[in-house]
Amino acid sequence: MSSDKPVAIVTGGGTGIGAACSKVLARDGFRVGINYIDIVEDSAKAVLAQIEDGFLLKADLTDADQIESMLAEIKEKAGRVDVLLNAAGISINKDINSMTLEDFDLQRAIVRGSWYLTKRILRLFMLRKNSGRIINISSVVGHSGNSGQIPYTMEKAALDAFTKSLCKELAGRNILVNSVAPGFIDTPMTQNLPEEVKKRILDSIPLGRLGDPEEIADVVSFLACRASYISGTVIHVNGGLYGG
Numbered sequence: 001m002s003s004d005k006p007v008a009i010v011t012g013g014g015t016g017i018g019a020a021c022s023k024v025l026a027r028d029g030f031r032v033g034i035n036y037i038d039i040v041e042d043s044a045k046a047v048l049a050q051i052e053d054g055f056l057l058k059a060d061l062t063d064a065d066q067i068e069s070m071l072a073e074i075k076e077k078a079g080r081v082d083v084l085l086n087a088a089g090i091s092i093n094k095d096i097n098s099m100t101l102e103d104f105d106l107q108r109a110i111v112r113g114s115w116y117l118t119k120r121i122l123r124l125f126m127l128r129k130n131s132g133r134i135i136n137i138s139s140v141v142g143h144s145g146n147s148g149q150i151p152y153t154m155e156k157a158a159l160d161a162f163t164k165s166l167c168k169e170l171a172g173r174n175i176l177v178n179s180v181a182p183g184f185i186d187t188p189m190t191q192n193l194p195e196e197v198k199k200r201i202l203d204s205i206p207l208g209r210l211g212d213p214e215e216i217a218d219v220v221s222f223l224a225c226r227a228s229y230i231s232g233t234v235i236h237v238n239g240g241l242y243g244g
């Protein structure tokens with residue numbers, strides 16, 4: 001069922017930063033397509049229950065066939081896309097000696113999936129309206145580097161390079177492409193870190209605390225709804241940790 005409402009698709013929209021963004025974009029008047037994989041179905045359902053207008057999209061972004069099925073579902077359920085937020089991510093935390101080729105390939109499969117989804121979803125951006133927003137959630141560590149996260153930092157640096165190149169390809173269609181690079185944010189991804197790592201992180205943040213997912217969502221909301229002359233940029237949101 002399609003409507004006149006603008007549509008935002010949020011990958012990894014069932015937990016953490018993606019969940020906060022799903023809720024804020026719904027508050028801002030979007031119909032929100034919440035992408036999730038099996039294990040977060042309950043979380044994704046809980047997010048859906050809290051927003052005015054949305055729908056669930058089950059797909060593993062490392063699988064191109066599942067992305068194609070999700071696109072068919074978006075076409076059927078919404079018929080258009082105005083904003084794509086690539087928020088899905090994993091972080092495999094091992095040093096270079098422990099990291100395997102399989103770990104590396106899994107980490108890289110996420111950025112490959114974000115690229116493929118973006119490429120294939122473009123036809124659903126409303127051509128006649130000639131506008132749209134693509135927002136990639138990268139990370140401070142793609143710029144600063146981080147011990148024990150080499151493939152993750154490579155993936156996030158690649159995502160920012162994707163943002164900058166895609167901005168140039170889509171500018172003529174008035175589709176704006178930006179990255180938001182969080183610092184350390186209080187989500188399942190950081191909650192699972194060992195206590196000594198959490199303490200080291202906290203000690204390094206000038207504002208002295210982790211960020212809230214809503215503080216990332218506020219910036220995503222600005223890019224999705226109000227920014228009209230920002231494209232190809234990485235906006236750092238990290239409590240003073242890194243200036244970019």
Ligand code: NAP
Nearest residue numbers: 012015016017060061062087088089139182184185187189
């Ligand atoms: P999170 O709660 O773990 O969110 C990651 C989301 O991506 C989850 O919903 C996850 O599902 C989903 N996902 C993972 N692999 C997927 C796949 N193959 N297909 C579809 N969805 C998949 O952690 P988060 O902190 O909110 O992370 C959101 C984004 O912010 C990520 O890109 C992360 O790298 C980035 N980020 C986070 C921080 C931080 O400090 N938290 C800092 C910088 C950047 P599952 O829960 O089922 O795995």
